[in-house]
Amino acid sequence: MTTKANLPATAGSIVVPYGHVIGNEKWRGSEIAQRLQGKVRLIFEDGLGLVDFHLSNxxxxxxxxxxxxxxGDEFKRRLVKFRNASSLRGIVIVEKTQISEQYYSGVQKLVVLELGMVLLPVANQGEASQLIIQLVREQSRDRGANPFVRKQRSQLAEPAALRAVQHIPGVGKTKALLLLQHFGSIHRLCNAPVSELEQVVGQTAAQQIYTFLHS
Known part of the structure; x- marks a missing residue:
């Protein structure tokens, strides 16, 4: 259900309950908003500024x-402003299509190498909504979980996650499957140290993956 709500905001950030997504008003009525409805609790706010969707944590x-x-370059200015002004953890989802593919390498360099943010490519807004839903579910499952207990449930049923991981340099379908099976979520993969990545894909690929995900 999509509603308007006045959630508490402090220091430029919004407190988002687990299982909820706060969406920028500009996305109301869009394909991604329609696909999120019914899967997560979506609330629209018109004061999010540079951010498109707020998740918990x-x-x-x-x-x-x-x-x-x-x-053009307006989106680049928005990303730089966000990184320079915010203490929030930003995940960048970019539509990589036949039309936009020529610009992707430039976006990748800016987001990953220069700004140190996580970049997840998708084919369309449908895949973008799938990734957001997955991230929300991961956060809800991880809430209060023992970090030393490895979850056995894998995210292999999520095709958008699999395709996103395959875009990491040095990662094909086989390694993407192994990574998702081992870490269980995109969040854990993005935060994994090189030593743990090496256990899954070997030293060379682990360094490539770590370099891609971190500045």
Missing amino acids: RTCILLISEADLVA
């Missing part, structure tokens, strides 16, 4: 659409 989504990539 100070995580937020900045969505770069195909139209944003083709239109």
Whole structure:
């Protein structure tokens, strides 16, 4: 259900309950909003500024659409402003299509190497919504969980997650499956140390993955 709500905001950040997503008003009526409805508790706010979607645990989504990539450099300025002004953990989802693919390497360099943010490519807004839903579910499952207990449930049923991981340099379908099976979520994969990555894919690939995910 999509509603308007006045949630508490302090120091420029919004407190988001687990299982909820706070969406920027500009996305109301969009395909991604329609696909999120019924899967998560989606609430729209018109004061999110640079952020497109707020998740719990100070995580937020900045969505770069195909139209944003083709239109010019405005999205780059938005990303830099966010990174310079915010203490939130930003995850960038970018639409990588046949039209926008020529711009992708530039976005990758800016987001990952220069800004040190996580970049997840998707084919369309449908895949973007799947990734957001997965991230919300991961956060809800991880809430209060013992970090030393490895969850056996894997995310292999999530095709959007599998495709996103395959875009990491040095990772094909086989390694993507192994990584998702081992870590169980995109969040854990992004936060994994090199030593743990090496246990799954070996030293060379582990270093490539770590370098890609961190500045």
